[in-house]
Amino acid sequence: MNLNEAQLLQAYRKMRQIRAFEDRVHDEFATGEIPGFVHLYAGEEASAVGFCMHLNDEDRIASTHRGHGHCIAKGVEIKGMMSEIYGRRNGTCAGKGGSMHIADLEKGMMGANGIVGAGPPLICGAGLAAKFRKNGGVAIAFVGDGGSNQGTTLESLNLATVWNLPCIFVAENNGYAESTGSKWSVSCENIADRAAAFGMPGVVVDGHDFFAVYEVAGEAIKRAREGGGPTLIECKLNRYYGHFEGDAQTYRGVDEVKKVKESKDCLMLFSKRVTEQGLLTQAQLDAIDKEVAAEIEASVAHAKSSAKPTSADLMTDVYVSYP
Amino acid sequence: MARELTFKDAINEALAQEMARDETVIAMGEDNVGGMGAEGEIDAWGGVLGVTKGLHAQVGDRIMDTPITESAFIGAAAGAAACGMRPVAELMFIDFMGVCFDQIFNQAAKFKYMFGGKAETPLVVRTMIGAGLRAASQHSQCLYPVFTHIPGLKVVIPSNPYDAKGLMIQSIRDNDPVIFCEHKSLYGLKGDVPEGSYAIPFNEANVVREGGDVTVVAMGMMVHKAMEAASALAKEGIQCEVIDPRTTSPLDLETIIESVENTGRLVVVDESNPRCSMAADISAQVTEQAFGSLRGPVKMVTAPHCPPPFSDVLEDLYIPSPEKIAEAVRALK
Numbered sequence: 298m299n300l301n302e303a304q305l306l307q308a309y310r311k312m313r314q315i316r317a318f319e320d321r322v323h324d325e326f327a328t329g330e331i332p333g334f335v336h337l338y339a340g341e342e343a344s345a346v347g348f349c350m351h352l353n354d355e356d357r358i359a360s361t362h363r364g365h366g367h368c369i370a371k372g373v374e375i376k377g378m379m380s381e382i383y384g385r386r387n388g389t390c391a392g393k394g395g396s397m398h399i400a401d402l403e404k405g406m407m408g409a410n411g412i413v414g415a416g417p418p419l420i421c422g423a424g425l426a427a428k429f430r431k432n433g434g435v436a437i438a439f440v441g442d443g444g445s446n447q448g449t450t451l452e453s454l455n456l457a458t459v460w461n462l463p464c465i466f467v468a469e470n471n472g473y474a475e476s477t478g479s480k481w482s483v484s485c486e487n488i489a490d491r492a493a494a495f496g497m498p499g500v501v502v503d504g505h506d507f508f509a510v511y512e513v514a515g516e517a518i519k520r521a522r523e524g525g526g527p528t529l530i531e532c533k534l535n536r537y538y539g540h541f542e543g544d545a546q547t548y549r550g551v552d553e554v555k556k557v558k559e560s561k562d563c564l565m566l567f568s569k570r571v572t573e574q575g576l577l578t579q580a581q582l583d584a585i586d587k588e589v590a591a592e593i594e595a596s597v598a599h600a601k602s603s604a605k606p607t608s609a610d611l612m613t614d615v616y617v618s619y620p
Numbered sequence: 621m622a623r624e625l626t627f628k629d630a631i632n633e634a635l636a637q638e639m640a641r642d643e644t645v646i647a648m649g650e651d652n653v654g655g656m657g658a659e660g661e662i663d664a665w666g667g668v669l670g671v672t673k674g675l676h677a678q679v680g681d682r683i684m685d686t687p688i689t690e691s692a693f694i695g696a697a698a699g700a701a702a703c704g705m706r707p708v709a710e711l712m713f714i715d716f717m718g719v720c721f722d723q724i725f726n727q728a729a730k731f732k733y734m735f736g737g738k739a740e741t742p743l744v745v746r747t748m749i750g751a752g753l754r755a756a757s758q759h760s761q762c763l764y765p766v767f768t769h770i771p772g773l774k775v776v777i778p779s780n781p782y783d784a785k786g787l788m789i790q791s792i793r794d795n796d797p798v799i800f801c802e803h804k805s806l807y808g809l810k811g812d813v814p815e816g817s818y819a820i821p822f823n824e825a826n827v828v829r830e831g832g833d834v835t836v837v838a839m840g841m842m843v844h845k846a847m848e849a850a851s852a853l854a855k856e857g858i859q860c861e862v863i864d865p866r867t868t869s870p871l872d873l874e875t876i877i878e879s880v881e882n883t884g885r886l887v888v889v890d891e892s893n894p895r896c897s898m899a900a901d902i903s904a905q906v907t908e909q910a911f912g913s914l915r916g917p918v919k920m921v922t923a924p925h926c927p928p929p930f931s932d933v934l935e936d937l938y939i940p941s942p943e944k945i946a947e948a949v950r951a952l953k
């Protein structure tokens with residue numbers, strides 16, 4: 298493993314930021330102050346961070362409706378995200394997008410997305426642009442197990458191979474699309490098995506294990522950067538909360554989430570490994586936890602005290618120019 | 621006998637009764653049952669907002685879940701409709717039409733004509749429309765004008781539980797493809813609904829309120845906003861005739877024109893964006909056919925020409941309000 302101390306601290310910090318952000322949004326949503334549809338990424342942190350740790354601002358990612366984790370992993374500012382979720386004018390998207398549409402193109406984050414399966418075609422375009430612009434960039438589409446069944450996703454896999462694009466398709470298989478089990482909705486055993494049909498490597502990885510994800514991601518990203526074409530990677534993981542906030546989750550097995558949390562929580566696995574191997578100390582991790590808690594607290598306070606958009610904002614930014 | 625039902629339960633009852641009556645009626649959609657391939661409860665969702673809840677226990681496998689693959693399953697519904705079934709397919713949000721539109725407008729809508737009259741495609745696409753839930757740009761649109769534009773499609777927009785049941789039953793029995801638009805803010809609305817089965821014919825507008833001063837045409841959620849405006853205006857001595865067309869294709873223009881001949885004034889309220897909207901369409905048709913009866917310009921009250929925004933302040937400005945409707949009416953008096 299080629300991660301130095303600073304990188305390990307960074308990986309832990311990102312995963313902790315995502316977890317703390319999502320736990321807090323969950324609590325705040327329950328108070329009724331957060332409007333709209335909110336889908337939380339808690340439990341899946343190792344996937345977003347394992348991939349995005351390899352990326353720079355020139356690299357692009359496209360996310361899903363469950364986008365907060367990908368945003369944070371790609372470097373989108375937390376304060377702006379929280380303000381956006383609260384519908385404030387100083388939010389990442391000026392309060393016009395909300396949780397499902399957070400995007401920050403300067404950070405290479407092409408948007409959370411309200412349309413399941415919309416990311417992969419866009420990521421083919423990002424890969425194509427990187428190829429033409431010869432900037433060495435790669436492009437990663439995150440989709441869910443549900444999104445992996447969408448025609449747009451399957452068409453993109455084909456296109457990426459045909460055009461030999463520097464793209465990676467990450468299927469985050471958390472077992473469910475809304476209430477529907479991926480065991481039922483996905484026609485083959487592993488989503489990654491489909492890679493063979495599209496002439497690209499397919500890899501299954503334990504999405505709870507940051508180090509495993511990081512390694513698999515690194516290989517695929519290296520290959521893509523060197524012109525070796527696309528890869529399909531399936532991360533098997535779990536979501537800790539409901540499909541969206543307010544989901545009663547009666548489709549889930551008893552203690553399902555509890556068991557996962559106790560046995561393979563990604564933050565727990567990471568902490569255990571780095572402390573046991575003497576790579577980081579518990580004190581270092583605790584310090585990050587504290588800093589992150591304060592950061593999230595401040596982002597909520599900042600969001601709540603920030604102004605909402607005004608009527609003057611309604612008609613702006615529909616076009617670049619329009620007579 | 622009538623009893624109170626919510627808009628949501630009225631649709632559920634229509635589906636249940638039609639599925640019991642006719643074995644060829646099948647229903648499908650993402651999480652229409654819910655819990656497939658999962659360890660917990662089956663029928664865990666019954667649709668994302670619970671419209672199809674409980675149907676699985678009544679009709680078994682004739683209500684089906686689908687993977688997230690609208691192009692394939694809406695297309696499959698169209699194909700099955702052309703092969704003797706009567707599918708009711710759910711396109712969860714009308715905003716998702718982009719994913720599957722070809723199967724609707726180039727396929728289902730055109731079979732009858734293109735095949736020289738030989739095909740029938742009794743397909744129903746149930747879909748949610750409308751703003752108000754802070755669901756932002758991709759989950760709040762009122763795209764029914766796009767469907768209304770397409771010859772071969774019928775478009776239904778119920779505004780109350782009674783109409784929802786009767787129009788759903790008609791939609792299922794109808795032999796053409798029907799886009800059935802359910803405003804998500806109406807699901808909780810209660811109203812009298814007969815227990816027995818009844819169909820409301822298409823092309824029959826409902827005069828929701830009679831009045832001699834100004835004709836106000838509105839559909840879906842906007843009927844309620846128009847009624848609010850009408851109550852406020854009545855206190856000022858202005859009597860509105862509020863008309864709910866209930867179907868935008870076919871459109872009962874006759875009822876609207878009859879009213880305009882009496883009032884001489886028309887306001888059309890439409891939650892969709894203004895360009896090529898139902899407001900623009902109805903205004904144009906009335907102007908063309910009843911110009912002589914109009915005593916002033918036709919007024920349109922619509923959402924503005926921008927996507928539905930997320931922030932509550934902006935979304936409230938986006939949705940046509942009773943105040944804006946009243947203002948438009950006053951401007952004509």
Ligand SMILES: Cc1ncc(C[n+]2csc(CCOP(=O)(O)OP(=O)(O)O)c2C)c(N)n1
Nearest residue numbers: 363411412413441442443444473474475716
């Ligand atoms: C085209 C489209 N179809 C359906 C939906 C409704 N929807 C939103 S999320 C979701 C489930 C997605 O499941 P998955 O891809 O596994 O992602 P997860 O929620 O598990 O992260 C569905 C059906 C949508 N937003 N867009």
Ligand SMILES: [Mg+2]
Nearest residue numbers: 441442473474
């Ligand atoms: Mg999933």
